[in-house]
Amino acid sequence: MKRLWKWTAGILGVLFVAAFAMLSYVAGSPKDAYGMVRYALPHMHRGTLKVGSDAPDARIVALDGVSRFHIRERTGDRPLVLVFGSFT
Amino acid sequence: MYVREAHPTDEWQMKSNLKDKDDVCYAQPKTLEQRVIIANDFIKRFKFPLPFGIDDMGNAADNAYSAWPERIYIIDEGGHIAYRGGMGPFNYKPEEAREWLAARYGAVKHEPPKSTPDVTPASTSGAVAPTPGAPSTPAPAAPAK
Numbered sequence: 001m002k003r004l005w006k007w008t009a010g011i012l013g014v015l016f017v018a019a020f021a022m023l024s025y026v027a028g029s030p031k032d033a034y035g036m037v038r039y040a041l042p043h044m045h046r047g048t049l050k051v052g053s054d055a056p057d058a059r060i061v062a063l064d065g066v067s068r069f070h071i072r073e074r075t076g077d078r079p080l081v082l083v084f085g086s087f088t
Numbered sequence: 089m090y091v092r093e094a095h096p097t098d099e100w101q102m103k104s105n106l107k108d109k110d111d112v113c114y115a116q117p118k119t120l121e122q123r124v125i126i127a128n129d130f131i132k133r134f135k136f137p138l139p140f141g142i143d144d145m146g147n148a149a150d151n152a153y154s155a156w157p158e159r160i161y162i163i164d165e166g167g168h169i170a171y172r173g174g175m176g177p178f179n180y181k182p183e184e185a186r187e188w189l190a191a192r193y194g195a196v197k198h199e200p201p202k203s204t205p206d207v208t209p210a211s212t213s214g215a216v217a218p219t220p221g222a223p224s225t226p227a228p229a230a231p232a233k
Contacts, residue, residue: 028103035100040157043092044175047154051172055163056152060089060141063131065124069141071149072167079170079193080163081185083138084155087130088095088105088112 055080090127090142091150092116094157120145160185 024033049056057072074080095102096116105113117123120142127142143149150156158176161169162185171188173181 032102039100043156049169049172051169053169055167055169058149058152060149061144063128063140075163075167079165082089082161084089084091085158086091086093087126088093088114
């Protein structure tokens with residue numbers, strides 16, 4: 001029984017190392033693999049929106065940092081293209 | 089639409105950030121004021137010509153649209169999702185959205201920007217509203233994901 005546990009732990013360890021090595025290769029480095037797991041995965045959510053869904057509203061801050069507007073205020077007359085992103 | 093940073097200095101900063109000739113290195117904003125500063129820096133550096141908006145610190149837009157780190161949507165005149173782009177960076181495909189718009193509304197005519205966008209609420213929608221050029225063009229068959 002003890003031997004079985006050792007083999008199981010060994011195999012799981014090898015699989016973990018192999019998975020991390022593969023992720024490091026894909027991400028670019030072990031540091032990036034860690035960053036992906038630590039910071040990206042918790043925020044990667046596909047959401048439930050689908051084509052045909054009502055477009056959700058949200059209150060948005062203008063560039064002056066003071067004014068606010070709603071996404072819904074900009075819809076109606078024409079199609080609206082929303083491009084989300086950050087600087088870094 | 090500016091949402092939370094993808095590769096800030098205090099989180100997952102990538103080598104490419106350090107090599108960037110434009111030296112784009114920011115910590116993750118902890119306040120709205122910091123987000124506003126970064127967004128305005130982006131506008132100035134790239135002379136970004138389009139209407140622009142900033143997600144609030146509650147990440148309302150990000151949460152509603154699963155926007156992080158980058159993504160494109162098109163909302164039709166009825167207020168429905170007409171196109172849903174994939175999650176960036178690997179599935180962020182502006183050309184796909186452009187093709188979708190051209191197929192549905194006709195080719196988009198781009199005019200050179202005259203100035204940076206206003207900061208008034210009336211013009212900072214965080215979005216581009218293309219003018220339909222050929223409304224009779226049938227919509228493409230669900231190119232969105």
